[in-house]
Amino acid sequence: METILPDSLRALRAALEQLPGIGPRSAERLALFLVQSEVEVARGLAEAMVAARERVRFCERCGALAELQTCVFCDDLRRDGALLCVVERAVDVLSVEKSGAFRGRYHVLGGRISPLNGVGPEDLRVEPLERRLVAGGIREVILALGSDVEGDATSHYLAQRLAGRGVRISRLAHGLPAGSGLEYADELTLSQALEGRRELV
């Protein structure tokens, strides 16, 4: 099979295979589609790719994706600047936005503390977070990190480091995911759901 594909097609397939979620078969199908489509399709996609990569950067204030110096979240005056949601990665901001349940501002850490991977607090945007708290006007910091061991450890580290400034520090609830039965929940999820139970009456 390797020798029967034209060289440039093979190179395109290899490049497509580097993308997340694109396996060898998808890469080949996409490459074949592109070389057989109108030339404007391939060229348009290529240009959109380079333009997006060159224009999209990180907000200087919160670290979210932006095309200007600051992002639409920091610039939106209708948002509640007293609420700060701390996430690991810039894409996590989009997940929180999609929930529609948050109208405050963000702070992107740029990862989580991971001693095994040599990532300490100094590698994350923790100091800029502290500076935002020192600048004042923030009432609550919501830690919206992953619910695995490293995410939990990072949340606890941040809670301790940010404590004592008169700012409330909370983190996302852990429990049953929406629309799921008990039989699908693992033991840790169930024990956390029990521990975090809320009184109804």
Added chain:
Amino acid sequence: METILPDSLRALRAALEQLPGIGPRSAERLALFLVQSEVEVARGLAEAMVAARERVRFCERCGALAELQTCVFCDDLRRDGALLCVVERAVDVLSVEKSGAFRGRYHVLGGRISPLNGVGPEDLRVEPLERRLVAGGIREVILALGSDVEGDATSHYLAQRLAGRGVRISRLAHGLPAGSGLEYADELTLSQALEGRRELV
């Protein structure tokens, strides 16, 4: 959600969504990956795309994908030029090659006869196929078209049109796909498998 993504990122997502098999969620994931990857990744993929689209063309003789005037199948002298496999599309050549069961040459029709879509024999590469038969040296034409109604009709049309030249005309067997049980076969497949049964003893 629409207003929170930077413009160029949204444009890239829209372009990616045009690709086959890429839904809205995959397109967004890929776009986010690309804007956060090294700039060489996005640029390299964009260049591979344009290069492949510009360099890959169709073999002047058989219609398969090629970078030169003729393809590797027509140029390979070890292949049996007396066997000609007729397929609908250039990508079908790759499927036949992957089977490893054919070492002859190819002829790409460029589609199938489809009155509903206004595609007649004159819109396909039928005349070039006749010219190849007239030129001589071909012992058998294997029709490897789709096994649906239009593929079948096209096969029968070609069989009639190419008959009477002393060239054997065959088509692929229709029957049970490999590794499948009877319970997964639809009635038409089963009736074709029965009709095409082969004596073992």
